[in-house]
Amino acid sequence: MSGGPCKQEESMFTLIHIVFGVAQLALAVVGARHWLAHRSSYGLIAILVIAALVYDNFAIAAGALLGEGDALKAVNTPRYIFHSLLTPLLIIFACGVARRADLRWSQGKGVHAAFCILATALVAYSAYVDVINLRLEPARFQDTLRYSNEFSLLKGPPLPSFTAMIVLVGVGVMVWVRARWPWLFAGALAVLILAGAGARAITVANLGEVFLSAALVATLIAMDGRIPQAARARALQRASTAATA
DSSP states (O other), rough: TTHHHHHHHHHHHHHHHHHHHHHHHHHHHHHHHHHHHHHHHHHHHHHHHHHHHHHHHHHHHHHHHHHHSSSHHHHHHHHHHHHHGGGHHHHHHHHHHHHHTTTTGGGHHHHHHHHHHHHHHHHHHHIIIIIIIEEEEEEEETEEEEEEOOOSSSSSSHHHHHHHHHHHHHHHHHHHHOOOOOOHHHHHHHHHHHHHHHEEEOHHHHHHHHHHHHHHHHHHHHHTTTHHHHHHHHHHHHHHHHHHH
């Protein structure tokens, strides 16, 4: 009887991932509806990343039902394919946000090309690590069961995801200053903090991804209204101040 409450608490982690999956799905729907009305290539990147996170959470939740075996391996394999192909593309999304915020350095074709080259290089690296050399082994956290990739080239956090979050944080700070929009910065920072805190606890890391998805959707919507408007207002204010100085 004394072990009952503890077991009940442990069994909640699968449910938490289901809740995360539903939350991510709701965010994906909101973002997709906005994207259908505006058809931005940058917006499509955000929607695809969030859709991958929907799958990620439901795949983790499926472990308690399927148990170890080929079925769960088959469910987990796309998690790595989606992450490797899509997460680095958030670097291109960051460049798009910078352009909408009218950050001068982001307007040139060369800068956009540099962001695309970096994203492509990280996709290639991630594909090598998480697709070509995918070695799935069972991994447990509390009552959750998933398959994780035992192959790695470098120690520490996954290089493509970490780099993408650093770029989002950097651009997010500049957009915050320029357009008074802090949420992209906050969402990316939440991932960095919670992924570090949850290095061995996938549930904690995935909570950070919910915050990121909310920030991506909010930023996607703001890109077509609030962000460029605030950037123009800030530029006019500075011009007026300079003229009267």
